[in-house]
Amino acid sequence: MTALTTVLTNIDAIFRKELQSYFKSPLYFVIAGFFWVLTALFLLLIAQNIIEQAGQMDAGRQLGQSGSPVDVPNLVLQNFLSVMGSILLFVLPVLSMNLYTEERKRGTLELLATSPITNWSVALGKLFAVVTFVITLIFPVALLELYLLSTAKPALPLQIFWVGHLGLVLLAAAVLSIGMFISSLTDSAIMAAFLTFVVVLLLWIVNALGQALGGVLGDALNQLSLLKHYSTLSQGVLDTPSLALFLSYIFLGLFLTAQSIDLFRLQQS
Amino acid sequence: MIDVEHLGKVYGSTSAIQDVTFQAQPGEILGLLGPNGAGKTTTMRILSGYLPATQGNAWIAGYEVHENPMAVRQRIGYLPETPPLYADMTVENYLNFVVKIKGIPAGDRAAKVESALERCSLQEKRKVHIRKLSKGFRQRVGIAQAIVHDPPAIILDEPTVGLDPRQVIEVRNLIKNLAGQTTVILSTHILPEVSMTCDRVAIINKGRMVSSGTLDDLMRQLAGGTRYELEVEGDRSTIAEQLQRVEGLSSLDWLAPEDLPAQHHKLRVSTETNQNFGKQLSTALVNANLGLYELRRVGASLEDVFLQLTTEELTPENPGAETSGLPSESSGEEASRVEAMNLPPAIEPDGPSKEIKS
Numbered sequence: 001m002t003a004l005t006t007v008l009t010n011i012d013a014i015f016r017k018e019l020q021s022y023f024k025s026p027l028y029f030v031i032a033g034f035f036w037v038l039t040a041l042f043l044l045l046i047a048q049n050i051i052e053q054a055g056q057m058d059a060g061r062q063l064g065q066s067g068s069p070v071d072v073p074n075l076v077l078q079n080f081l082s083v084m085g086s087i088l089l090f091v092l093p094v095l096s097m098n099l100y101t102e103e104r105k106r107g108t109l110e111l112l113a114t115s116p117i118t119n120w121s122v123a124l125g126k127l128f129a130v131v132t133f134v135i136t137l138i139f140p141v142a143l144l145e146l147y148l149l150s151t152a153k154p155a156l157p158l159q160i161f162w163v164g165h166l167g168l169v170l171l172a173a174a175v176l177s178i179g180m181f182i183s184s185l186t187d188s189a190i191m192a193a194f195l196t197f198v199v200v201l202l203l204w205i206v207n208a209l210g211q212a213l214g215g216v217l218g219d220a221l222n223q224l225s226l227l228k229h230y231s232t233l234s235q236g237v238l239d240t241p242s243l244a245l246f247l248s249y250i251f252l253g254l255f256l257t258a259q260s261i262d263l264f265r266l267q268q269s
Numbered sequence: 270m271i272d273v274e275h276l277g278k279v280y281g282s283t284s285a286i287q288d289v290t291f292q293a294q295p296g297e298i299l300g301l302l303g304p305n306g307a308g309k310t311t312t313m314r315i316l317s318g319y320l321p322a323t324q325g326n327a328w329i330a331g332y333e334v335h336e337n338p339m340a341v342r343q344r345i346g347y348l349p350e351t352p353p354l355y356a357d358m359t360v361e362n363y364l365n366f367v368v369k370i371k372g373i374p375a376g377d378r379a380a381k382v383e384s385a386l387e388r389c390s391l392q393e394k395r396k397v398h399i400r401k402l403s404k405g406f407r408q409r410v411g412i413a414q415a416i417v418h419d420p421p422a423i424i425l426d427e428p429t430v431g432l433d434p435r436q437v438i439e440v441r442n443l444i445k446n447l448a449g450q451t452t453v454i455l456s457t458h459i460l461p462e463v464s465m466t467c468d469r470v471a472i473i474n475k476g477r478m479v480s481s482g483t484l485d486d487l488m489r490q491l492a493g494g495t496r497y498e499l500e501v502e503g504d505r506s507t508i509a510e511q512l513q514r515v516e517g518l519s520s521l522d523w524l525a526p527e528d529l530p531a532q533h534h535k536l537r538v539s540t541e542t543n544q545n546f547g548k549q550l551s552t553a554l555v556n557a558n559l560g561l562y563e564l565r566r567v568g569a570s571l572e573d574v575f576l577q578l579t580t581e582e583l584t585p586e587n588p589g590a591e592t593s594g595l596p597s598e599s600s601g602e603e604a605s606r607v608e609a610m611n612l613p614p615a616i617e618p619d620g621p622s623k624e625i626k627s
Binding site: 006009010012013014016017020021024025106107108109110111112113114115116117265 | 317318319320339342343345347349350351352353354355356357358362366367369370371372375414
């Protein structure tokens with residue numbers, strides 16, 4: 001086997017192993033159920049709310065009041081993506097908490113560390129698997145959105161839909177990558193989930209500070225804010241700096257994970 | 270096949286192992302024997318590449334474990350103290366996963382997994398989730414994991430610990446069947462385990478090598494009289510002449526360590542009786558006006574270790590359980606050996622070692 005196929009085989013092996021364990025664990029079914037019920041509820045509420053508002057404004061315009069026409073499907077999609085992003089941010093720490101803590105507790109890290117597989121392959125396989133799980137979470141909801149949006153006239157350009165959901169997946173991947181690093185630092189899943197949630201809170205704080213503070217500092221925080229870049233993508237703007245930022249966060253998480261696994265081994269007594 | 274030279278490992282300020290050196294020839298089973306906490310696990314973790322050594326080198330199939338970690342990882346199977354199992358996988362899926370990350374090409378994987386299942390008698394459990402397996406079966410899955418890719422070297426850390434006597438016998442037979450094609454290193458603190466499974470043994474205590482050789486060698490060392498190591502300054506023939514006058518001396522070997530000053534000689538002498546003849550030795554040398562720089566009884570450290578080892582596997586609640594499943598001739602032989610080990614004849618009331626240094 002060439003070096004590349006070896007690497008791909010290894011990533012694939014980890015990917016399948018991880019995915020298999022998600023679909024056997026009741027925890028993940030509970031998470032999925034919780035996520036689907038909550039998002040479907042919000043989707044309907046938001047759609048109803050905005051349609052009502054638009055109706056009122058239409059009525060107002062007919063009575064001679066000023067106001068521009070409302071792009072209902074676009075508004076529904078953006079509001080909903082923002083809400084779904086927030087719900088997901090609560091779910092992600094729970095998804096990433098077991099990525100490495102379990103391997104550490106059960107001693108299976110010793111198997112991985114003595115097999116001809118690199119830390120990078122392990123981390124990538126794990127990240128792909130957990131992101132795939134997130135995609136399976138989002139998929140049915142996205143179908144529901146598509147169904148709702150298809151009733152709109154004029155139809156919403158599908159690019160907005162695709163770019164928005166790509167943004168959602170990238171946001172999830174970035175947070176999961178950092179969460180994976182955190183889970184590689186501790187034996188305790190609760191600790192890993194808690195610390196990852198703290199990171200999520202920090203994301204919100206950075207975002208809020210970036211908006212509140214003006215000037216260079218505010219600008220810098222805005223540039224680093226995952227949520228700011230997520231909202232750019234959710235408007236359907238396929239913005240290169242935003243993509244680059246998401247990929248940088250993902251890379252950072254992978255890099256730190258690969259390093260911490262070695263460090264943990266060297267320091268172990 | 271497996272070469273370990275002057276291996277040392279320091280954790281913070283405590284040293285876990287020091288100057289550990291041994292070899293395992295292709296196809297043989299080497300037992301790493303020592304009491305709990307002797308440094309066996311640390312040694313094995315270094316060999317497997319899991320931990321870096323602070324000093325020394327280890328080669329497996331010609332590859333140094335730190336210079337060429339990936340090459341070594343491809344050539345070893347490793348069973349840590351706790352088998353590294355994924356509880357929510359079936360036995361078959363688990364082995365399929367392991368064989369894949371061990372770098373076996375896709376076409377050969379199924380056959381390798383099949384052969385590992387067969388060798389570990391796991392065929393009937395292939396569809397069972399590891400979570401549901403008994404400890405003995407889990408241990409077998411752990412061994413299957415270590416042999417599934419047919420590595421030239423296999424490292425097993427306490428493979429029979431915590432198993433019931435029947436399972437112990439099964440696991441030992443499994444290991445014995447590996448010999449010939451594969452080099453096996455296994456660690457244990459149970460003395461009979463070594464005599465039943467291993468061709469050679471390396472004994473380690475408090476992080477240091479005590480002795481290595483075949484078990485018979487070691488038994489001879491233990492039972493066969495008293496030995497002294499000496500460092501003497503003077504003419505070689507004069508030394509020999511003086512020592513040969515000591516009554517009861519049966520052998521005299523010249524040792525040649527590298528860092529000896531000129532005119533200094535190191536030698537080992539022994540008697541077949543267990544009589545302590547240190548006094549006669551020193552008197553003879555000093556009377557001949559030879560410089561005696563070191564006089565040390567050896568073998569005593571071996572006795573120390575043996576006393577700490579588990580010399581039998583019978584528990585008070587469970588007498589005879591271990592031997593019940595064994596063929597009668599071998600169990601008889603084992604029993605007498607165990608007895609001999611329990612009472613090393615060379616122990617003296619005045620302490621196990623004497624040292625005179627100038």
